[in-house]
Amino acid sequence: MKRLRALLRRLTGIFPSQQREQDLAAEIDSHIQMHIDDSVLAGKTREEARREAILTLGGVELTKQAYRDRSTIPFLESLFQDFSFGARQLRRNPGFAVTVILMLALGMAASVAIFAFVDAALIQPLPYPEPSRLVDVAENNTLVPRANISYPDYLDWKKFNTVFSSLDVYRGTSYILSMPAGAQLVTGARVSDGFFHTLGIVPILGRDFYVGEDQPSAPRTVILSYATWRDRFGSRKDILGQTVVLSGLPATVVGVLPLNFRFALSGPPEFWSPLRASNGELNRGSHNWYGVGRLKEGVTVAAALANMTQIAQQLERQYPSSNRGQGASVIMLSEAIVGPVRPILLTLLSGAGLLLLIACVNVASLLLIRSAGRRRETAVRAALGASRSRLIRQFVTEGLLLVTIGTVFGILLAAGAMKVLLHLLSRNMLLRMPYLEGLRFNLHVMAFAAVVALLAAVVFSATPLLGLFTADMRDGLTEGSRVSTGVLWRRLGSNLVVAELAIAMVLLVSAGLLGKSLYRLLRVDLGFQPDHLATLQIAVPFLNYTKPEQATGLTRRIITRVSVLPGVRSAAVTSILPVRALGNGSTIWIRFPGRPYDGKHIEVNSRDVSAEYFVTLQAKLLRGRYFTDEEDLSKPNVAVISESFAKLYFPGEDPVGKFYGDPAFSPGSMRQIIGVVADIKESSLDSETWPTEYLPYNQGPDYSYSLIVRSSQSEQTLLPSLSAAVHGVDPAIGITGETTMSRLIDDSPTASLHRSSAWLVGGFATFALLLSVIGLYGVITYSVSQRTREIGVRMALGAHRGMVYGLILKEAGSLTACGIVAGIICAIGTASVMRSLLFGTQAWDISTLIAITVTLGTAAMFASYIPARRAASINPVEALRAE
Amino acid sequence: MNNKTDVWQGTLALMVLKTIEILGPLHGYGIARRIEQTSGNRLALNYGTLYPALLKLEQEGAIEAEWGVSDNNRKAKFYKLTRAGRKQLEREARNWEQATEILACFLAPENDIV
Numbered sequence: 003m004k005r006l007r008a009l010l011r012r013l014t015g016i017f018p019s020q021q022r023e024q025d026l027a028a029e030i031d032s033h034i035q036m037h038i039d040d041s042v043l044a045g046k047t048r049e050e051a052r053r054e055a056i057l058t059l060g061g062v063e064l065t066k067q068a069y070r071d072r073s074t075i076p077f078l079e080s081l082f083q084d085f086s087f088g089a090r091q092l093r094r095n096p097g098f099a100v101t102v103i104l105m106l107a108l109g110m111a112a113s114v115a116i117f118a119f120v121d122a123a124l125i126q127p128l129p130y131p132e133p134s135r136l137v138d139v140a141e142n143n144t145l146v147p148r149a150n151i152s153y154p155d156y157l158d159w160k161k162f163n164t165v166f167s168s169l170d171v172y173r174g175t176s177y178i179l180s181m182p183a184g185a186q187l188v189t190g191a192r193v194s195d196g197f198f199h200t201l202g203i204v205p206i207l208g209r210d211f212y213v214g215e216d217q218p219s220a221p222r223t224v225i226l227s228y229a230t231w232r233d234r235f236g237s238r239k240d241i242l243g244q245t246v247v248l249s250g251l252p253a254t255v256v257g258v259l260p261l262n263f264r265f266a267l268s269g270p271p272e273f274w275s276p277l278r279a280s281n282g283e284l285n286r287g288s289h290n291w292y293g294v295g296r297l298k299e300g301v302t303v304a305a306a307l308a309n310m311t312q313i314a315q316q317l318e319r320q321y322p323s324s325n326r327g328q329g330a331s332v333i334m335l336s337e338a339i340v341g342p343v344r345p346i347l348l349t350l351l352s353g354a355g356l357l358l359l360i361a362c363v364n365v366a367s368l369l370l371i372r373s374a375g376r377r378r379e380t381a382v383r384a385a386l387g388a389s390r391s392r393l394i395r396q397f398v399t400e401g402l403l404l405v406t407i408g409t410v411f412g413i414l415l416a417a418g419a420m421k422v423l424l425h426l427l428s429r430n431m432l433l434r435m436p437y438l439e440g441l442r443f444n445l446h447v448m449a450f451a452a453v454v455a456l457l458a459a460v461v462f463s464a465t466p467l468l469g470l471f472t473a474d475m476r477d478g479l480t481e482g483s484r485v486s487t488g489v490l491w492r493r494l495g496s497n498l499v500v501a502e503l504a505i506a507m508v509l510l511v512s513a514g515l516l517g518k519s520l521y522r523l524l525r526v527d528l529g530f531q532p533d534h535l536a537t538l539q540i541a542v543p544f545l546n547y548t549k550p551e552q553a554t555g556l557t558r559r560i561i562t563r564v565s566v567l568p569g570v571r572s573a574a575v576t577s578i579l580p581v582r583a584l585g586n587g588s589t590i591w592i593r594f595p596g597r598p599y600d601g602k603h604i605e606v607n608s609r610d611v612s613a614e615y616f617v618t619l620q621a622k623l624l625r626g627r628y629f630t631d632e633e634d635l636s637k638p639n640v641a642v643i644s645e646s647f648a649k650l651y652f653p654g655e656d657p658v659g660k661f662y663g664d665p666a667f668s669p670g671s672m673r674q675i676i677g678v679v680a681d682i683k684e685s686s687l688d689s690e691t692w693p694t695e696y697l698p699y700n701q702g703p704d705y706s707y708s709l710i711v712r713s714s715q716s717e718q719t720l721l722p723s724l725s726a727a728v729h730g731v732d733p734a735i736g737i738t739g740e741t742t743m744s745r746l747i748d749d750s751p752t753a754s755l756h757r758s759s760a761w762l763v764g765g766f767a768t769f770a771l772l773l774s775v776i777g778l779y780g781v782i783t784y785s786v787s788q789r790t791r792e793i794g795v796r797m798a799l800g801a802h803r804g805m806v807y808g809l810i811l812k813e814a815g816s817l818t819a820c821g822i823v824a825g826i827i828c829a830i831g832t833a834s835v836m837r838s839l840l841f842g843t844q845a846w847d848i849s850t851l852i853a854i855t856v857t858l859g860t861a862a863m864f865a866s867y868i869p870a871r872r873a874a875s876i877n878p879v880e881a882l883r884a885e
Numbered sequence: 886m887n888n889k890t891d892v893w894q895g896t897l898a899l900m901v902l903k904t905i906e907i908l909g910p911l912h913g914y915g916i917a918r919r920i921e922q923t924s925g926n927r928l929a930l931n932y933g934t935l936y937p938a939l940l941k942l943e944q945e946g947a948i949e950a951e952w953g954v955s956d957n958n959r960k961a962k963f964y965k966l967t968r969a970g971r972k973q974l975e976r977e978a979r980n981w982e983q984a985t986e987i988l989a990c991f992l993a994p995e996n997d998i999v
Contacts, residue, residue: 004969008944025962029913032961033932036914039957058932065933072937072944 110412507825794881814866
């Protein structure tokens with residue numbers, strides 16, 4: 003108890019107090035006076051008495067020091083002194099302090115913010131129970147590593163597998179929901195009965211689907227997402243048992259999903275229905291489903307894959323016409339979801355790490371310069387009795403002070419940067435990345451920040467010591483001691499700057515390559531004119547238009563109605579918009595009559611388009627003709643094929659007039675090629691577009707398609723009247739996704755990913771350029787200040803200004819050259835690693851390398867020109883006197 | 886050369902407390918002189934060591950300090966015993982007596998241990 007009390011009193015004693023010092027002095031003084039009084043009374047002289055008093059006391063200063071040591075905790079007190087001394091030092095040199103703190107905060111913010119994304123995407127587990135047992139199950143073939151499963155294959159896989167405790171399938175869909183403002187197209191998903199059970203998700207209201215509820219014979223039911231229940235149905239508890247009409251079909255609401263339930267589909271589905279396979283989907287060749295399985299306890303992914311492959315081979319033998327070449331793919335569900343963004347995130351994290359490295363190197367070299375400048379101060383303190391450990395502690399304390407302030411700012415900046423980065427991603431992208439919901443300043447991120455801060459603290463405390471203890475401390479007191487620091491500096495500081503320039507080079511080259519990729523991507527040959535195109539998605543309420551003729555009639559009316567809108571030049575429909583598809587979209591298998599056929603699938607892209615499609619897109623007809631609106635089900639089947647189709651399957655011959663059909667040559671499938679069109683980008687921007695067939699919409703109407711309109715005025719202003727016109731034909735038509743083709747391209751996942759990585763790495767590179775050039779400037783400036791005397795002597799001996807310029811610029815130039823050469827080597831290595839992020843750009847892209855070299859070289863020369871100028875303007879007389 | 890005894894570790898605080906108990910509030914110089922006199926000038930007391938000891942007792946709450954005026958009209962800091970200090974004194978005095986008794990048994994010339 004009393005010990006604690008004493009400790010507390012001593013703790014408060016850390017803070018220096020004028021009062022206490024005065025009290026102590028007065029007490030000792032009165033002690034001595036009383037002693038003198040007594041001795042004088044005993045007959046001694048005042049002089050003798052004073053001497054005796056001080057002697058018996060044991061010395062005034064010693065007594066005071068013993069008292070002071072007891073009044074506080076000496077270690078803490080000197081630590082406090084170090085801190086306040088360090089703070090004073092920094093305040094005295096605010097430029098230095100601000101630079102160091104800013105650099106550290108910048109590097110810290112970049113790396114911590116990016117790490118938060120990495121954590122959300124790659125480190126945090128999926129938000130389902132036992133996520134490590136969840137796998138993505140798919141078919142695969144030589145063209146597509148992860149292809150959709152056909153429903154009959156799924157049923158066999160489910161029946162014969164021995165590795166999954168459950169296996170389910172799902173696919174996204176859309177429903178027409180009648181709303182007061184006209185029908186709306188809403189997102190939905192169709193899932194097999196055990197889907198939620200497999201994920202481990204339990205509805206918060208109502209029940210999960212029961213076994214067999216996904217059969218066509220079961221009554222129609224639906225489970226709502228939480229947001230839908232809240233926003234469309236006002237969170238009413240009595241929603242269960244109520245009926246919603248989806249695309250004209252009534253379904254009973256049986257459940258509501260939890261608020262935090264997310265599943266990565268292209269958009270979050272509002273309505274979840276049991277799958278109820280249609281007749282078409284019972285076909286083994288109809289690949290529509292994504293699979294998700296829960297592994298049995300202790301079963302590995304590899305074992306599951308082996309089991310599934312075995313079943314797939316069995317099916318291949320059993321159903322050669324449909325299953326030839328169809329293997330199986332089993333990967334972790336997390337891998338399937340975040341796999342595509344991993345390379346980008348890791349690239350960004352490395353970029354941020356490099357930026358942090360540059361910042362640290364820069365700060366380190368600044369500290370080195372500063373410690374060299376403080377050699378005399380250190381030597382004086384050592385001479386006055388400061389112990390070596392006390393001197394070291396002083397520098398460590400100052401390093402810690404800088405790191406602490408830098409870290410605080412860095413974390414604040416990082417929190418801001420995380421918000422900005424989220425805004426950088428388009429809404430579309432965010433919907434595809436539900437895991438980013440987990441993005442926050444959590445323990446992982448804190449720990450990461452702490453490790454970075456710790457490393458920085460070690461570097462920042464150790465660096466000045468390097469400059470301090472490499473030479474005998476007493477040298478610091480002697481004149482002309484700069485020579486030895488100059489040597490040290492040139493060895494270490496120059497190496498640091500070369501490293502900095504090399505890292506900057508790596509970042510600049512990466513940014514250049516990514517920028518060039520983005521440029522190439524956005525200027526990829528689309529095969530059509532993307533400007534002045536407005537689009538929207540249409541869902542036809544099929545219950546009202548069950549016959550194909552009814553559907554084609556409706557589509558004709560929509561096109562006619564839209565075509566007469568002011569400013570509209572032409573309008574058309576297509577089953578899938580160009581650029582829009584993930585990969586290649588809808589494909590079919592074909593076969594050519596009169597050619598040997600080994601059963602190997604010939605797979606081509608397939609689009610149902612209306613007659614005006616090519617004209618509206620302004621595609622280029624190479625041969626033959628486009629089809630007309632009159633070519634419908636009553637006329638012979640025709641097709642227009644793409645140029646690559648013609649080149650691949652009709653090399654050296656004219657395809658126009660030739661026939662092809664499905665692999666079985668079923669009578670209705672045979673069609674004649676009537677024209678060849680230059681390739682249109684029917685796939686995502688960065689993937690190769692497969693050979694494509696275009697079939698007349700009127701010969702195979704779809705119930706959901708996209709409308710494309712070419713406008714002579716701004717396509718943006720056309721959008722509202724477009725929707726109104728479609729609803730004018732039939733208010734029951736579902737409409738969604740009103741947008742322009744240019745925006746569609748800009749917002750496409752491919753473009754967004756490339757754009758965000760190019761911008762971010764570009765940002766890192768800009769800072770890196772800035773920091774490394776500042777670093778170079780610092781080194782050269784310091785070098786000039788150290789060589790003032792030498793330059794003075796040279797000038798006194800007749801060197802003219804030009805020679806001094808040459809001297810300094812030569813030093814800067816050789817450092818820059820070393821940095822750039824080292825940088826180019828590393829950059830090419832780095833670029834080959836991130837090749838998967840590049841598009842149409844080689845890792846050793848010469849023009850980028852040259853441009854970056856010139857940029858960095860120019861900036862470096864500019865930075866060293868300033869100190870060179872200062873050197874050239876040295877007055878030799880003053881320079882020689884200065885020492 | 887010097888036949889005076891050094892102050893044993895830990896005994897100074899006890900001497901200080903006992904001195905103040907007997908004489909009442911007293912300044913540092915007075916305490917030092919008194920300790921020297923009581924020991925019959927056999928202790929080699931560095932007066933300076935008294936002050937950290939006084940500060941320690943003050944920090945532990947055994948004594949309190951207050952500025953006052955000495956007999957010969959000098960301004961001085963007077964230390965007086967607190968309640969806690971009185972208890973501490975009793976306890977330590979008892980401990981010390983016990984310790985010396987035990988030690989005395991060992992050092993007695995005619996050892997009675999059977």
